[in-house]
């Protein structure tokens with residue numbers, strides 16, 4: 001949570017930093033701010049509550065000149081989202097400016113000490129203490145001052161610091177949260193992720209745990225907290241600027257929904273052998289280790305958790321292994337039974353979700369083998385896992401996840417098939433056949449996307465619904481959960497997903513005349529039972545919107561609206577049913593005039609527990 005940018009170079013610092021903040025705004029949008037160092041050594045700070053647009057408006061009228069700048073877009077933790085709590089935070093003399101992502105857990109003790117030593121607090125943030133602590137420690141060596149402060153801090157943080165006396169130096173530091181260096185020519189960058197500087201350079205280096213970066217125009221030095229220089233590898237970012245821009249769409253999410261055929265294609269692509277089987281070298285497990293697995297545990301949050309639920313059906317079916325899917329935020333509290341023969345799969349688009357990270361750390365401490373399924377190369381989840389299987393959906397900017405989730409689904413099918421292939425629970429011909437089915441999915445997703453006009457037309461009718469229910473059986477159940485989550489987070493409608501068979505045990509009491517119920521009735525062996533469930537809810541006044549397979553007329557008499565998807569194997573239907581639910585949620589949000597990319601109270605990467 002929170003997006004951070006730092007820049008030192010020859011360009012207009014304010015513009016570079018604002019461009020980075022625009023790309024990082026998905027990480028939080030409670031307030032935004034910049035500090036720009038003028039050529040005559042004045043640290044000019046501007047910050048505003050609310051979205052970045054508020055700040056941009058002020059800076060449009062009063063631009064800040066200077067070629068060294070830092071900036072921040074906030075998801076509030078300590079203190080409400082007001083101007084005074086926006087970052088950058090400054091010290092008593094306005095000579096130190098700090099932007100911060102994370103939570104400083106010992107900040108109250110630090111505040112007490114600072115106040116006793118005469119510092120005046122001007123915000124409710126934990127961040128401000130860092131500015132005062134740097135002020136106290138600074139004696140001409142900003143890097144040393146920040147290193148000293150970091151040693152005193154407890155909790156998680158990314159800090160980027162500028163000082164009025166340092167016209168060629170921006171300092172970055174991190175613990176537990178991500179910070180990436182962008183390496184340019186005569187200019188260098190810091191960002192919460194590579195999108196912060198992708199318009200300027202695609203050469204990047206990850207900052208590791210408890211490292212401090214000295215960013216100058218002529219180069220970059222990274223040290224540990226003792227000041228010892230540490231080497232590190234740079235990497236080339238494949239994404240280009242177009243991937244991180246709207247490309248003519250009104251919202252990123254609309255573009256990302258359309259990119260889903262490629263997200264699936266790219267995630268599968270390059271992972272097949274000439275014989276039509278799978279090679280997942282990324283798994284980094286020997287065949288013997290794979291054959292020794294006794295259970296699979298999947299940990300994830302939100303939509304990634306729903307991908308994990310689908311993965312369970314695939315792995316259990318194909319591999320005959322017990323699979324448990326756990327919400328990462330609850331995993332460690334149960335004292336879960338995992339060990340050396342457990343494969344833990346941590347699914348996370350961002351690779352930075354604090355709950356997932358803590359869960360995987362717990363699993364590793366129990367000696368489990370941890371595989372990350374993530375969209376973010378070099379993310380903390382990938383680096384702390386034994387191996388990483390990257391989904392290849394490109395940068396996802398909209399807070400509500402779409403193309404990353406469909407890529408996770410594809411990745412989970414790959415994991416299931418690979419385990420089956422190596423363990424011999426499915427013969428090679430069957431694995432090949434399933435892979436061929438998977439390879440046909442991108443074209444089918446394109447087909448689904450071409451049929452979405454009637455779905456958009458439903459939006460106006462659903463916009464005023466106080467509640468919407470989603471029902472599914474088998475793999476339709478996790479997708480019911482996903483459909484409900486999308487509608488909740490985008491359209492602020494109370495939406496719940498249920499196993500269709502479960503509603504008669506209670507939730508059916510929610511149904512009133514006209515209650516919209518979305519039923520995921522794509523072809524599978526249980527569709528006869530689903531038809532019964534549709535009848536049950538309709539008999540009680542529900543307005544039924546049914547997602548059904550082409551040619552399946554069994555449900556037609558009981559559907560007020562039918563959304564058709566092409567036929568595919570029942571286990572793979574989530575890759576198709578997910579699309580209309582995304583389109584519907586976005587359309588309802590638009591009908592209500594809401595911000596589709598940045599729903600209220602949310603942030604894309606949830607780096608607090």
Ligand code: M6R
Nearest residue numbers: 302303304348349350353400401
């Ligand atoms: O980056 P992650 O996949 O770990 O994020 C997990 C959830 O926070 C995320 O899926 C969230 O539920 C999205 N807002 C869903 O659209």
